[in-house]
Amino acid sequence: MINIYGTQYRLHPMFILVILTSILSGNIGELITLFAIVFVHEMGHVVAAKNFGWEVKTVQMLPFGGVAEVETHRNTSAREEIIVAAAGPLQNCWMIALVYLLQRTEMIDLAWSDYFIQANLMIALFNLLPILPLDGGKIVQALLSYKVSYHKSLKYCAWNSLLMSILMIAYACTDIFYSGVHLNLLIIGVFLLYSNWYYFRNIPYYFIRFLVNRELTFAKMKVKKEITKPIFANSSSSISEIVRCFKRDQMHIIYVLNDLGKVQAVIPEKRIIQTYLINPRKNG
Incomplete structure (x- = not known):
C-alpha cells in the first residue's frame, strides 16, 4: 500500500x-x-x-x-x-x-x-464496457440519468451489469469441453457479478444517500440559476413514488392533482424528502 x-x-x-x-x-x-x-x-x-x-x-x-x-x-x-x-x-x-x-x-x-x-x-x-463498476458502466449511468429518474438509472444499470457479467462468465466457459475455460475472463466475470450483486442489494442505501445530499445540490444549483422542474402526482401517489421521480442535476416542485386533474397542492421537494426520510419503509 x-x-x-x-x-x-x-x-x-x-x-x-x-x-x-x-x-x-x-x-x-x-x-x-x-x-x-x-x-x-x-x-x-x-x-x-x-x-x-x-x-x-x-x-x-x-x-x-x-x-x-x-x-x-x-x-x-x-x-x-x-x-x-x-x-x-x-x-x-x-x-x-x-x-x-x-x-x-x-x-x-x-x-x-x-x-x-x-x-x-x-x-x-x-x-x-457498459458494466459497473467499469468506466463504461459509469458513463452509461450518467448519460441515462439525463433521461430518466435517478432511481431508475440505478436499477437499469444494475440489472444490465448483472446480465452482462453473467454473459461474460458464460462466454468464458463456452470452450470448456475443448480448449478449457478462459480462466482470466472467468475470474473477472465472477468479480463483476459479485460487485454488481452487492451494488444491486445496496440500491436503497445509494438512493437514500442521494436524497440526503440534495441539500448541498440545492445550493449548487441556486448559484447556477438552474430551472426547477415540475413533477405532477396524483393525490393517491405515495411519497416513495414521488421521490423516485427525482432526477439528477435538477430541482423539483411537486404539483398534487385531484381526480379532476386540477392542482390541489404545491409542495417543494425538500418537504417531500424530509417526510420520506423520517420512515422510508412506511412511506414506501
Missing part, C-alpha cells in the same frame, strides 16, 4: 494473483508494464476527480483498472461523473499514441512496444 497526495493505492487480491503468476512464469517485464499502465490509468481518474473537489480515499488496483472509494460531500453532476470516468481510458489513448510514434523512429524495442500498445488497448476497451 502506498499513499500519494492523500490517496492510498492498494493491490486487489486479483492483482496479487497476477503478480505471483508472472513471477512463476518469468514474465516480470510484462508485469511491470501492466502495473505501470494500470497506475497511469487510475491516476487519470484521481486527478480528474480531485480537480472537481472529490476526496479520493483509496484506489484498489486490479489487472484491468481499479476501484476508487470516493467521498464528494455532495451529489456529483452527471457531467463530472462522465469526465472522471473517461479520464482513465484517455490516459491509455495518449500512451498508445506516444509509443506508436516512438516505434516509427525505432527508438524502442519492437516486441515490448507491441505488448505495451496491445495491453493499453485491451485495458481501455475493457473498461469502456
Whole structure:
C-alpha cells in the first residue's frame, strides 16, 4: 500500500494473483508494464476527480483498472461523473499514441512496444464496457440519468451489469469441453457479478444517500440559476413514488392533482424528502 497526495493505492487480491503468476512464469517485464499502465490509468481518474473537489480515499488496483472509494460531500453532476470516468481510458489513448510514434523512429524495442500498445488497448476497451463498476458502466449511468429518474438509472444499470457479467462468465466457459475455460475472463466475470450483486442489494442505501445530499445540490444549483422542474402526482401517489421521480442535476416542485386533474397542492421537494426520510419503509 502506498499513499500519494492523500490517496492510498492498494493491490486487489486479483492483482496479487497476477503478480505471483508472472513471477512463476518469468514474465516480470510484462508485469511491470501492466502495473505501470494500470497506475497511469487510475491516476487519470484521481486527478480528474480531485480537480472537481472529490476526496479520493483509496484506489484498489486490479489487472484491468481499479476501484476508487470516493467521498464528494455532495451529489456529483452527471457531467463530472462522465469526465472522471473517461479520464482513465484517455490516459491509455495518449500512451498508445506516444509509443506508436516512438516505434516509427525505432527508438524502442519492437516486441515490448507491441505488448505495451496491445495491453493499453485491451485495458481501455475493457473498461469502456457498459458494466459497473467499469468506466463504461459509469458513463452509461450518467448519460441515462439525463433521461430518466435517478432511481431508475440505478436499477437499469444494475440489472444490465448483472446480465452482462453473467454473459461474460458464460462466454468464458463456452470452450470448456475443448480448449478449457478462459480462466482470466472467468475470474473477472465472477468479480463483476459479485460487485454488481452487492451494488444491486445496496440500491436503497445509494438512493437514500442521494436524497440526503440534495441539500448541498440545492445550493449548487441556486448559484447556477438552474430551472426547477415540475413533477405532477396524483393525490393517491405515495411519497416513495414521488421521490423516485427525482432526477439528477435538477430541482423539483411537486404539483398534487385531484381526480379532476386540477392542482390541489404545491409542495417543494425538500418537504417531500424530509417526510420520506423520517420512515422510508412506511412511506414506501
